[in-house]
Amino acid sequence: MARLRARRQERGATVGLAERRKALGYSQEGLAHALGVDRTTIGRWENGRNLPQPSLRRKIAALLQLGLAELDTLTLQLPAEPQEPAGPPLCDCHAPGDMDDDMIRRDFLRVLAVSGALPALSVDEAAALTEGIHRGNSTDFTRMNSHLWQVYQLARVKGSVYPIVREQLQALHRTLDGRSDAEVSGLRSAAADLFQLAGELAFDGNRYTDAAASYVLAASVSKDVGSFDLWACALVRHAYVDMYERQYREAASTLSAAGTIASRGDSSMSTRYWVASVQAEAYAGMGDLTACERALDEAEKVLDLPGPIHNGGWLRFDGSRLAEERGARYVQLGRLNLGETALMGALDHDPLAKGPSFRRRGAVLTDLAVIGAKRRDTDQVVTFGSEALQLALETTSGYVARRLQVLRAELGPIARDRRIAELDAGIRALNMM
Incomplete structure (x- = not known):
């Protein structure tokens, strides 16, 4: 812990991880959902008790719009008077007494x-x-x-x-x-x-x-x-x-x-x-x-x-929702072509006039946007992501909002595109409502 504090002084940084999160409109819970971790995990990173797992660093950096070096700087920011833990590992590990x-x-x-x-x-x-x-x-x-x-x-x-x-x-x-x-x-x-x-x-x-x-x-x-x-x-x-x-x-x-x-x-x-x-x-x-x-x-x-x-x-x-379920599962497994075929079929054969759940439609739209993000296809991301965002705003559905946070984590290299940045800001604003 003393070594981390010394590195903080060497870098001379003044903005911590919590400040960066707040500046981008994330609550701790919103960022946790986007990363697939618990809210208290974010708290441990922010108060300096733990460092993020290496496997999460790129996703955290993308969500907070940082380079990896910048992320390292922020995660090394410690509170002014840190509590010295009784030897927990400096990683995002859940020791038996450390669970939320x-x-x-x-x-x-x-x-x-x-x-x-x-x-x-x-x-x-x-x-x-x-x-x-x-x-x-x-x-x-x-x-x-x-x-x-x-x-x-x-x-x-x-x-x-x-x-x-x-x-x-x-x-x-x-x-x-x-x-x-x-x-x-x-x-x-x-x-x-x-x-x-x-x-x-x-x-x-x-x-x-x-x-x-x-x-x-x-x-x-x-x-x-x-x-x-x-x-x-x-x-x-x-x-x-x-x-x-x-x-x-x-x-x-x-x-x-x-x-x-x-x-x-x-x-x-x-x-x-x-x-x-x-x-x-x-x-x-x-x-x-x-x-x-x-x-x-x-x-x-x-x-x-x-x-x-x-x-x-x-x-x-x-x-009635088997097509969208199959499509979503293929997206989870990285089988994008199979997933897109099933999801488009669900969208085409489940029109709003027949009364499907709005959150189901929002989930299908979000999955199609995720496929676009994985392909770096900005048009597909904007087309489907914007409609899903509108549904989330109209219905205040936490379900659709959670799915959109998953989309944010996939934006990565295309996040600098103007239209993608506007979509990202809209999704981010859901955390503040």
Whole structure:
């Protein structure tokens, strides 16, 4: 640490890493998402406790619009009175006592979700469309939940549904209070359903620990009432929390449990095929092309199911997004031509007039822009990236905003182009809203 301080004095630099981040409009969380690390990792770099891993240096430099030498200067800036740690390594390594509290809680919640344990958690989540659902009939709650899922799916601004869901959960809690076990079975299923929607809202708002807590409750209650499909879907949603932290092996473990549970559910429903679709994403993140394609092929079997295969609420998988999923997985794996073909097909055959999710369209557009960035094709980046940015602004979707941060990390050498710089500034501004 003394050696780093001496090098700082030699360089005579006055601007640190935190100042550079703020000047470019990044919050710590925004920069962390773009790099695929935890927010506290950024804090450790900025306070001088750790240095970035060598594998991340080029990406950090590109995002902060620095040369590697300039980045080295900034990462060697230490606070005026640094705390001397008890010998941690000078790299971005997570020693057992150095893990972020949120990361620990999320991993704990993942284990609880898979095991089906029900901890005494307080989840500040939401729900109810009207004020009149105090009769306490499980059928009423189920019907209202179904309506809420439709509202959520169609809403351009997902956060607008939050107060409604919150009220619904409060009403359900009041109804459950004091009832016997024999009276509450149907109400518990409605609660598990609603906790999944609460988790979706938290996830879209980048509140991952809140989302994980909601999914744990959904999984636990589903297990308690013996609803295997509902339980499996809660685990799938929990796996997404790990995947957006790039913890693909942990996600794959959760999804394996979800697959086992789904196999015990209703074979006429699409649950097991949704599990396979999400497993493909985990395998792509692990770089396993063979396992990814095998999972995608399994997911496509959903197209052979007759009749109603989902409920339009906590289970909505019908195979309509398989083309975009396959395209996104190929982009993850670096198979750009295959990815572009699949994504363009998804864009052409999923027009807005047919009511697809705005965030799904934003994700497809962003993936096409990422392909352009990898090819150094500025026209493609601007065409698709600008439309995705507009969707993110109109919907305030954290999901699309996160995808756009991934695009920023790919801009690299083309970032100096005027049009690319304008797009980059627009994406950067999302972190400040």
